[in-house]
Amino acid sequence: MNATKQLLQHRQPMIRFLGKRTTPSKLDHTPKVHPASPSQSLPESFATYRQKAQQHGPLNQSNQYSTGGWIGSKPGASLGPIEAGKGEFFDRAELPKRFQRLAWTQDEIEAVESGGASLRA
Amino acid sequence: MFRPVVPRAAPRSLLGPATAAQSTFRASNIYFQDRLRRGYASEAEEKDLVIIGGGVAGYVAAIKAGQSGLKVACIEKRGSLGGTCLNVGCIPSKSLLNNSHLYHQILHDTKNRGIEVGDVKLNLQTMMKAKETSVSGLTKGIEFLFKKNNVEYIKGTGAFQDENTVAVNLIDGGETSVRGKNIFIATGSEATPFPGLTIDEKKVITSTGAIALQQVPKKMVVIGGGIIGLEMGSVWSRLGAEVTVVEFLGQIGGPGMDAEIAKMTQKMLAKQGMKFKLNTKVTKGDDSGESVKINTEAAKGGKEEILDADVVLVAIGRRPYTAGLGLDNIGLETDEKGRLVIDQEYRTKIPHIRVIGDVTFGPMLAHKAEEEGVAAVEYLTKGYGHVNYGAIPSVMYTHPEVAWVGQNEQELKAAGVKYRVGSFPFSANSRAKTNLDTEGIVKFISDANTDRILGVHIVGPNAGEMIAEGTLALEYGASSEDVARTSHAHPTLSEAFKEAAMATYDKAIHY
Numbered sequence: 001m002n003a004t005k006q007l008l009q010h011r012q013p014m015i016r017f018l019g020k021r022t023t024p025s026k027l028d029h030t031p032k033v034h035p036a037s038p039s040q041s042l043p044e045s046f047a048t049y050r051q052k053a054q055q056h057g058p059l060n061q062s063n064q065y066s067t068g069g070w071i072g073s074k075p076g077a078s079l080g081p082i083e084a085g086k087g088e089f090f091d092r093a094e095l096p097k098r099f100q101r102l103a104w105t106q107d108e109i110e111a112v113e114s115g116g117a118s119l120r121a
Numbered sequence: 122m123f124r125p126v127v128p129r130a131a132p133r134s135l136l137g138p139a140t141a142a143q144s145t146f147r148a149s150n151i152y153f154q155d156r157l158r159r160g161y162a163s164e165a166e167e168k169d170l171v172i173i174g175g176g177v178a179g180y181v182a183a184i185k186a187g188q189s190g191l192k193v194a195c196i197e198k199r200g201s202l203g204g205t206c207l208n209v210g211c212i213p214s215k216s217l218l219n220n221s222h223l224y225h226q227i228l229h230d231t232k233n234r235g236i237e238v239g240d241v242k243l244n245l246q247t248m249m250k251a252k253e254t255s256v257s258g259l260t261k262g263i264e265f266l267f268k269k270n271n272v273e274y275i276k277g278t279g280a281f282q283d284e285n286t287v288a289v290n291l292i293d294g295g296e297t298s299v300r301g302k303n304i305f306i307a308t309g310s311e312a313t314p315f316p317g318l319t320i321d322e323k324k325v326i327t328s329t330g331a332i333a334l335q336q337v338p339k340k341m342v343v344i345g346g347g348i349i350g351l352e353m354g355s356v357w358s359r360l361g362a363e364v365t366v367v368e369f370l371g372q373i374g375g376p377g378m379d380a381e382i383a384k385m386t387q388k389m390l391a392k393q394g395m396k397f398k399l400n401t402k403v404t405k406g407d408d409s410g411e412s413v414k415i416n417t418e419a420a421k422g423g424k425e426e427i428l429d430a431d432v433v434l435v436a437i438g439r440r441p442y443t444a445g446l447g448l449d450n451i452g453l454e455t456d457e458k459g460r461l462v463i464d465q466e467y468r469t470k471i472p473h474i475r476v477i478g479d480v481t482f483g484p485m486l487a488h489k490a491e492e493e494g495v496a497a498v499e500y501l502t503k504g505y506g507h508v509n510y511g512a513i514p515s516v517m518y519t520h521p522e523v524a525w526v527g528q529n530e531q532e533l534k535a536a537g538v539k540y541r542v543g544s545f546p547f548s549a550n551s552r553a554k555t556n557l558d559t560e561g562i563v564k565f566i567s568d569a570n571t572d573r574i575l576g577v578h579i580v581g582p583n584a585g586e587m588i589a590e591g592t593l594a595l596e597y598g599a600s601s602e603d604v605a606r607t608s609h610a611h612p613t614l615s616e617a618f619k620e621a622a623m624a625t626y627d628k629a630i631h632y
Contacts (some may be wrong), residue, residue, distance in 0.1 A: 031464035036483035049470040
């Protein structure tokens with residue numbers, strides 16, 4: 001005990017026990033440059049894509065945590081409604097492609113016109 | 122909610138099963154697109170996470186995700202898990218390095234130890250078989266871990282259909298597709314080819330061919346004096362080949378290795394029989410004849426020399442592998458080196474698509490990929506992950522081994538950082554003496570003002586294991602005095618580590 005005390009008087013140990021690891025309570029998920037990236041900035045496409053993808057719904061919240069990260073770990077329902085606000089309108093064509101209307105292909109039209117889809121099964 | 126609805130009661134999809142579609146008039150990929158577009162009842166469930174690539178980054182992420190309770194699928198086209206590392210990289214090469222070292226030691230280093238051996242013969246086929254046994258045991262082990270952690274293993278080649286769908290060409294024939302809320306790209310890397318030489322993995326080989334040669338070549342030229350080139354060059358040199366390493370730079374080991382350590386290592390390897398041509402560039406190669414001719418000249422220009430070899434190992438580096446991944450379908454670009462661009466949470470510009478391992482930034486090392494696999498899944502499940510890119514060790518498994526972590530002297534000089542250096546030779550270490558294996562040193566570099574460790578560089582026996590202590594010290598932000606005041610067991614090689622730390626902040630006892 002005394003020996004340790006004496007030792008510490010002369011030396012400032014850099015390794016100290018900081019307690020159990022915890023996840024920081026506030027996390028900033030705003031996209032930043034990867035620490036191993038040779039570049040100093042992210043390509044423009046990062047911001048452009050997010051802006052386009054987040055124009056509606058819960059992803060379009062204005063706080064800094066809305067840009068990803070925790071969104072992926074939550075069930076969609078918990079993020080709130082995706083309906084447009086009062087007096088606000090948007091077209092389905094503005095949504096990501098997978099939510100847009102699908103055009104009939106020639107093959108499907110032929111299948112229907114041939115007298116029934118089951119004929120092509 | 123916006124999808125057109127096809128009644129579940131419909132007996133079949135409108136377009137029939139995959140086989141029927143393929144036998145008619147449409148290319149299978151178009152059939153696929155239609156089927157996925159419509160979202161028929163036969164469509165597979167959506168996974169929480171789909172991972173393309175079952176290498177170290179991919180399989181570790183898959184297991185971690187499975188442990189975290191995510192529904193996860195991992196797509197791998199090789200037919201066995203573990204990627205380059207397990208199948209044609211770190212693991213098979215270590216098997217050959219270990220066994221070729223034993224062979225070499227039995228041939229050259231037994232008499233003075235009081236061991237007399239008779240006729241020593243090499244059975245290369247059996248040595249290769251031992252390597253294959255190690256590899257297959259480990260890859261099957263990962264398959265078991267997949268089952269244990271509920272990871273769906275899809276054997277096939279994955280390609281993006283859209284931002285949430287990956288189409289898979291199955292190895293056993295046929296196709297399937299899998300949808301994921303999140304997708305990880307972990308497709309790894311491949312050896313960079315040398316312009317003008319055709320890789321046939323027999324005469325002109327990469328590391329893949331270097332672990333599978335059927336006979337010991339008489340003459341081998343290694344283009345590139347980095348870790349892979351020196352390790353594989355060592356193997357074949359020990360087994361009897363005359364190995365010449367041609368390196369463009371002025372030192373071996375690549376840019377990360379400390380210049381002093383690189384010089385010492387080169388001397389030790391030269392003593393073992395390897396020849397080195399540094400500051401030398403390969404201008405062209407001719408593999409049309411029975412042997413391969415390599416034209417070289419001084420890097421800064423000079424007299425040309427032609428090297429003749431039975432086998433040429435191309436080890437000039439690796440490049441990210443994204444061929445056939447369908448990146449165009451989702452609009453993901455790569456940088457000038459072919460790496461996928463990501464942010465600090467491994468996200469591409471499409472936030473639910475993340476990239477880990479060799480195919481993105483950072484050193485192409487299996488343990489770095491492993492860290493990223495865990496961290497990327499934690500970003501998904503907890504919103505927080507951790508990888509310290511400043512404390513990733515590098516190891517070269519020659520004999521003696523070379524290992525380092527943190528910064529080297531030339532980097533610190535260039536950055537204008539004031540530092541102190543302390544080193545300790547293994548020739549003054551008791552255990553190294555008893556092992557008759559005393560070549561090498563441990564070298565510490567610490568900040569001149571704070572004594573915080575900035576880098577640890579080792580060449581010597583067991584360096585690859587010893588560097589773990591240096592990495593831990595660096596990760597914790599330790600000073601050289603912290604390490605020096607920690608008790609190390611006697612007699613062990615690790616005492617050299619402690620003494621080098623002592624030499625950094627004060628003086629070593631035994632030197």
